[in-house]
Amino acid sequence: MKLMGEFVKGLWRENPTFRIVLGLCPTLAVSTSVGNGFGMGIAATFVLLGSNIFVSMVRNIVPEKVRIPCYIVIIATFVTIADLFMRAYAPLLSRSLGMFVPLIVVNCIVLGRAEAFSSKEPPFRSMLDALGMGLGFTWALVLISSIREALGNGTLFGNSLHSGFQPPLFMILAPGALLTIGVLIGILNYFTKKMGK
Amino acid sequence: MDISSYATIIISTVFINNFILSRFLGLCSFIGVSKQIGPAVSMGAAVTFVTTMASVISWLIYYFILTPFHLEYLRTLSFILVIASFVQFTEIVIQKKAPLLYKVFGIYLPLITVNCAVFGVAVLNTDMFFIGGRAVAGSFIKSLLQGFGAGVGYTLAMFLMAGIRERLEYAEIPQSFKDVPITFIIASLMSMAFLGFSGFKL
């Protein structure tokens, strides 16, 4: 039961995007279409999974003082692996995500989890934690990007919605991203409070 | 390459492609540290210093080590390591040589290592100023200016946001929209204003 908890907490209670508000740069920059958002989510989940497991494996060998550089090296390795594989097997996605693939390395979620969780916990639990956080990040990205793509471009997964309104370009551009996440966090806060009572 | 193309880089990174408001780099600290003007500007100054230096160092690595030996795939690893060591080094030096400065900037330095703006500008420089593994004319100066401009743009956005948030303390905002959500919404409005610059032809 407790193991399950490590997995589930990332999905909602400690959702990295909506609850802890971390890893925002990619969340906002790539959420212009659902395809991009989903691809980024999966790539980040892969990196989280790999780095969390490895950090947890070396946690007893690495001295306290040089732990951060070590974690960074491990994370950067997984980011590069993800980057190379995406370029080889998903060239279109890799191109539309562009520089935001290497930027996963500075995604605060990844280093945050390494420091806060997997540097203290055994590999299996770290794996569950990474999966939960990664999927939590992915669903948040998919939600934000569906809203932006539907409102800003009149499409969903690239299919036209035939909505009969002129999609406001605003939603695809930078301000739309900030507005979407601001309003979403506000609404989620409201419901969490209501349910809490 | 003439002066005007250098000026273009500065203006476009500060206003048109403002790192925070249109490229979304460095958002975490933008939301986190922008509650008061003082700390926000200090953070901005520290970031400007690091982005400028990171641009220089990453250019040197990319130009002299990675491209000649076809090691471009080590870009992520080497850049982040160098940035992390540089930040650490700066922290130690400032602490020893200028304790007063350390009091003001010191606490922000560790935060900067994982600031997307710093790593982002290093990656962006190599994307923009190297075509197919070859450096374009004046790429060193351009990288340096882009690094500096990125920092200035960051500081500007931080300063504006902190100014607004200080006043927001007295506004009546619905409970669930307090703090983070309202900051995003304000950032959205600011970003819209900055979008006005995008018509500029430089």
Place this chain on the structure above:
Amino acid sequence: MKQLFKFGVILGVICLTATLVLAVTYQVTRPKIEGELSQEEQNALKVIFPAADSFTRKTMGEMEYFEALKNNTAAGYCLKITANGYNGFISVMAGIDPSGVITGVSILSHQETPGLGAKINEIKPGENDQWFLRQFKGKRAGKLEVKKDIDAVTGATISSAAVTTAINNAVNAFFKEVKNKK
């Protein structure tokens, strides 16, 4: 001092392992990545010069181009062009016949703003090619102007002009080189 040495060794070992792992991954994925890139190039070539039956890669000075062959004689050229777009480079391929008339234009990669500059590569619903790039077909390159010869993408005059100017410059430079050689 001894402690510092130990830190160095541990960090060194981790870095070395990481580099090794990456070198292996790179070697494994490289053929696929390069294959993917040349496949894209080949596809683009067919789109911009449908009349040709094969292409040979050539270089002239700094310029990289493809000669479009039809029945083993040169029917035209496909130039690889880099345009200075709004957010970064736009990598363009343009096909021209020997007199400088454009046979087609294709965009290999770009980093323009989605919804604005990115529309240089937009295919409208119900159509099967990019409306912006289609305009170049059949026009003589060298002095093309946005808004006069070529309609700009709404809200993305800079991206549109960047592509147009880059094509003009590349074609002019190409013919100048050819003349010099003769």
